[in-house]
Amino acid sequence: MSERVRVGVPVEVKDRERRVALTPSAVHLLIERGHTVVVQRGAGQGAGFSDDDYLEAGATLGAAAAEVWASDVVVKVKEPQPGEFAHLREDLTLFCYLHLAAEPTLTEALQSSGVAAYAFETLTDVHGLPLLAPMSEVAGRASVIVGAAYLSASLGGNGTLMGGAAGVPPAKVVVIGLGVAGSIAARGARGLGAHVTGIDIDLERLYRFRLDGTLDASQASEPALVAGHVREADLVIGAALVPGALAPTVVTEPMVASMRPGSVIVDLAIDQGGCIATARPTTLSDPTYVEHGVVHYCVTNVPGQFPRTASAALSAAVIGKLAILVEDVASGRAGTAAEHPALAGSLNVADGRIVHPAVAQALGT
Ligand SMILES: NC(=O)c1ccc[n+]([C@@H]2O[C@H](COP(=O)([O-])OP(=O)(O)OC[C@H]3O[C@@H](n4cnc5c(N)ncnc54)[C@H](O)[C@@H]3O)[C@@H](O)[C@H]2O)c1
Structure with a gap:
């Protein structure tokens, strides 16, 4: 039996996250393995889990964030x-989304603290990116709902209904990147009756x-080919990804300027810097801005507005990997060559250095 590890689950503090x-059942799994879990009071509330649910699962409740962050491993x-940077420290292992290619300030904070930072989004297995996929699925589905809503004239859109009407053509939707998020967005848009064009570098897709x-x-x-489709589009959904790297700029500013006024862009790839040149990060509180007459929705935490579905999906994906990480931390294998292969690609920052090659390259180190 390995050493007991204390795992902390803080309340999320990002805007409207x-x-x-x-989930409580995932917490229970760690407890069954002999570890301790400290959940901050109210952490599960938005996702439909009460403090009592966590107590019943065997967790300890912490009132203050500092109490939870004082754990060996923090999963969030x-x-x-920025308000959480003070909790970072050398003997802490952090496991969460990081998206460091677009976050130089956070990267600096991680490096200077000496924390071992494992990112969900770069963990790789034979199927792809198993800890990014669940949120890409949710964001892909949500992107179509959001895009269709912002096409409404009352929200500043050009007034095109996704499915059109008898004798009237449907909306034209262009999806950039046909991975998890993009292919699901494309399916959703087709389901609403839109005309959907998918763009990718992967010909098989x-x-x-x-x-x-x-x-x-x-x-x-x-x-040149992308330009023609974007010019005609009512809705462009950006979902191109090169894991760990800054997103490729697939749609340039002149392409955006060529779109009809009131067209809509939803750039999901914004968490990696955006695959549309005019995209800049927005928040759930203030999700859109207009540039070149085009409504831009570039929220970096789209699934945060569907916390019940998203938390259940994320927790189910994370718990197996977290259990392995906790065992590696307990036995001192974490972050070493003896690290479990199931964590491949996840460690981004350790001992003050960026250790993920694509992240290091994106940040010019
Ligand atoms: N904003 C949010 O809230 C949110 C939520 C979840 C995921 N995401 C982001 O959505 C993006 C997509 O994630 P995913 O899981 O679908 O990735 P994925 O790896 O499954 O798919 C990415 C796709 O992009 C394609 N691609 C790469 N370079 C391209 C290029 N130059 N032109 C066209 N296509 C290109 C790849 O071939 C692949 O098909 C990521 O940046 C992810 O972080 C954002």
């Missing part, structure tokens, strides 16, 4: 916010999603 990293959803009916049209990601 209501998710929680672990979003990257530490273009074939697959064209042939299975997810897309009306598919297009290789080449600037």
